Amino acid sequence: MSPRLTDPLTIGGLSIPNRLYRAPLLECAGNGPGAVDTLISELEPAAESGVGLIFQGATIVRGEGGCAAPGMTRVHDPEFVSRLGELTDAIHDHGSRVFLQLEHGGLRSMETWHAGYRAEHPDIKQLAVSRPPRSLRLADRLGILEYDPQVLSTEEVYDLAADFGRSAKYALSAGYDGIHIAGANMGIVQQFLSPFYNRRTDEFGGSLTNRVRFLAAIHDEVRERAGSVPLVTKVPAETGSPAVVRRYLSERDAIEICRACEAMGYNAVAPVRGSVFWDMSLIRGEFPERAWADERFAEGYEDAFGAGWRAVALANRIHATGFDFEPAWNAGLCEEVRKRVSIPVLCEGGIRGPQIGRVLGTGADAVGMGRPFYAEPRLPARVLSGERAVCENCNNCTVPQVAGARGVCRTPSVLAKRGELVRRGAYER
Template sequence: MSRLESPLRIGDVRVPNRLYRSPLLECAGNGPEAVDRLVAELEPAAASGAGLVCQGATIVRGEGGCAAPGMTRVHDPDFVSRLSRLTDAIHRHGGRIAVQLEHGGLRSMETWHAGYREDHPDLRQLAVSEPPRLLRAMAATGFLDYDAHVLSTEEVYELAADFGRSAKWCADAGYDVIHLAGANMGLVHQFLSPFYNRRDDEFRDGVRFLEVVHDEIRSRAGDVPVMTKVPAEMAAPPVVRRRLSADDVAGICARLADYGYDALVPVNGSVFWDASIVKGNYPDRAWRDDRFEAGYAEAFGGRLRARLVALGNWLESKAYDFEPAWNADLCRRVRRTVDVPVLCEGGIRGRAEMDRLLGDACDAVGLGRPFYAEPRLPARLLDGDPKTRVVCRNCNNCAVPQATGADGVCRTPDVLRRAGELRRAGAYDREDAEADGS
């Protein structure tokens, strides 16, 4: 048995192998068909062999906090109880499922989505501190709008309790792992980041917020394993002097492991919501697609502004070109300092690459965007052929339309053509694993 096929323990949960589907935006919302959409989106990964399937960022409150259209909320126990159909579907294939809990804070739609702001004029962002001056200056362009409510100490504790309540309901619904969205400029990231966090209470130390969230989850949901992303801000431009370094991340991870976190996902990024999150090519096809033109105009405040955002995306793509396994060095550094599993994702695209990373940089490997083109991708990666690589070309045509509420799917013809050839050749056929219930 190779290392990729060997089991892994996250807390008391046995994950049958070390390949996982990392969190993506499923665009399922909370409507009558939300659970069906989540099952359709996530079950193929488990059916084709992924040991762990991570449901993308879900919001712990019923109002505000969504970083993109179509995010699912887990603030309502009646709705969350219906998600047991999803967890049962994953478990039938022998897989395990994590739910990623999130609040967008200053990155929420009430900041950047013009149409959403117009429809919700009284909705304010939650903020760790007053928005940094650099962001307030950027808001003068009209692309962003800040009317932030800075959380009091008491309100921070109540927000942590919301994470705990949502975690309990999810655990009761059969989720195996609670995964905190600690990166990509969400509110947890904002607590950790010296760029955002200028508080003068106990939460000036942003790790304290993760400690309180951990305690809330433990008190309400028992021993369900808890893991989190931890962000380095290495991609931030030089003008941003207050940022999280790799040394900072290693120290934060050591503290979290000592405090009781069961696994960690170190990632590189910026202090801005920019192309450093995904890297890769400029998604020219997505920006030119007439089907999304009206949606872009609604999101960004008009067609001219949408074209300017596209231009900014093009410039960012030059700065943040695709890098294979771009988080590997950071993960390796963290793995040397902690005694809990370290999960690595971001730019991992082939079986040989996975075999090199496992046992060195990390204990499990995850992929995200390649699943948009190959929902049953694990069947190919787990066949043992070191030459196996994903068909994804990192063009990002899948991601940009999600700003309009569109589904995350591959839209690149030659990629889809290759995936179709593989499907017809039986490359995704796989006999399901037996669920062992452990």
Template sequence: MSPQITDPFEIGGLSVPNRLYRAPLLECAGNGPDAVESLIRELEPAAEAGAGLLFQGATIVRREGGCAAPGMTRVHDPAFVAELERLTDAVHEHGSRIFVQLEHGGLRSMETWHAGYRAENPDLKQLAVSRPPRLLRLADRLGVLEYDPHVLSTAEVYELAADFGRAAERCVAAGYDGVHIAGANMGIVQQFLSPYYNRRDDEFGGSFTNRVRFLSTIHDEIRERAGDVPLVTKVPVETGSPPLIRRFLSERDAVEICRACEAMGYDAVVPVRGSVFWDMSLVRGEFPERAWADDRFRAGYEEAFGPRWRAVALANRIHARGFDFEPAWNAGLCEQVRERVSVPVLCEGGIRGPEIEPVLDSAADAVGMGRPFYAEPRLPARVLAGERAVCENCNNCTVPQAAGARGVCRTPNVLAKRGRLARRGAYER
């Protein structure tokens, strides 16, 4: 008999009460005096409504640099992380589990693409696996991006991995049930894995074995410092890359990375499709017309992208045409991985409700939703009862985050549907 969404399962010996999880999202909480309360407001409703597992959105392991978007939370400060026990306690009170996701953006960080942030931090260099690829150097010369990279030495790679370990140790002490490594979305872990970015000639570059060594080193640092905590990583495929890109991670590469992660000691994997660039292959769906046209965010767009912000919007429109919404777009990849590994495989990307049963039948051990939580913070109450998310994949929730805005649904008809459901008591357990 196929598993049901309401069935429990295990990750690294940790029992999770059901197979629905909140995928990592940008909570925009930062590290200010209200950060912990903001995270509780963002995450507790999902637990209260019945999500078995919550992945807190990507948190940055260092004091400076590495943020891929405004408002990301850092977990370098022991005093701040200790306060996060209030968040983990709130989640546990409802019987859910919570993992922290650890990240460093590398070349995708704000010090590359955010004009205002670069102006405020002129001496802050991007951490790079290797010299930026030729196409990105061209973007630098044209003024689209700005690169002043610091290519990590071998010793600095080990030190960065140690920062992941130290962050995990602090978070586990604050009550997190597990650790999720942000291995995709073009962050620095993906940059180590990808032959497009990784042109190193030391033990962290060149061969497949060497390119996955950074993930292995992170694993070892976390095990040494945080113990036998459940450990999950995303694993990327770069098949959404433009045709002119010749070196990228194939589906076969991703399957082999997942097998390597199991051999290293990771307790679950999350295979995801994407590109070598931060683009619409990650958030498939409609061009976010409403978000780009909203005058409330214009100043933020200008600060982020400079006077060329309209050109960025045009590029977004063009690229959206190549990545229409596809239900459960990672399911086929997950199925390939599941045939080759024995650890749990988690599937996210385009899960909205009707896809859950077939995905759990053949492709994955648990399913996750991300953007739908912006529209319905208490979404699990309906999904666990077999209903569909109201999200229309319009992406009006995501683009304003570049301007420092919160990730919330801004589409009137979706909000109206949520209101009608709330009045009927659909979000009560």
């Protein structure tokens, strides 16, 4: 029989009370005095309303550089991470589990694309797996991006893996139940995996077997420093890449990476389709018209992209036409992975409710939702009862984050639906 959403799941020996998880999102909490309170206010409602597992969104393993967006939290400092015990206690009080997602942006970091950040931090170089690909160097010459990369030596690759391990150790001490490696969304782990980015000639480059060695190095560092803590990673297929990109990760590659992760000792994988670029293949759905037109964020957009930020909005509009919303768009890939591994397969991307039974039946062992939590922080109270998320896939929640704004729903029709549900008591357990 196919598992039900309300059935428990075990990941790396840890019992998860049900098979619904909050996928990693940008909490925009930073590291300031109010960071812990912000994280609690963002994540506790999901636990309080019954979600089985929460993946806290990408946190950066180093104290300088590496942030892919404004407001990301850094977890290199054990004193700061120890304060996150207040967050893990709050989540555990409701019976949920929480994993910390670890990340470094590499060439996708703000020191590449955010004009204001570059001006304030002119000495920060991007960590790079290899020399940036030709198309990115062209974007540099055109002034769209700015590259001054520090290509990692072999020794520096191991040092970076050790930073992941150290942050995992701090997280375990703070009460986190597991670790999630941000292996997709164009962060540095994906850059090691991808033949588009990785042109190295040492043990971390060349064949797919070599390109997965950075994930193996991270695994070994986490195990050495944090023991048998449950360990999960995203695994990318770059099938949404533009036609001009000839070297990318195929679905077959993604399946082989998942098999390699199981052999290394990872306890679960989350296969996702995307691109070699940070683009609409990640979120799909409508062009975020309202967000780009909102004058409250115009100053932030200009700070991020320069005076020509409206050209960026136009490019976003054009690109959105190629990625209409597709329910459960990663389910097919997850199904193929699930046939070839014995560890749990986690599926996210376009899951809004009606697809859950089908996905759990064939494609995955657990299902995750991300952006719908921006619209409904207490979403599990309804989804666990078989209802559908009110999210309309308009993406108006995402673009303001480049201006440092919180990830919240700003679409009146969706907010009206949520208001009616609140009045009806739909979010009470």
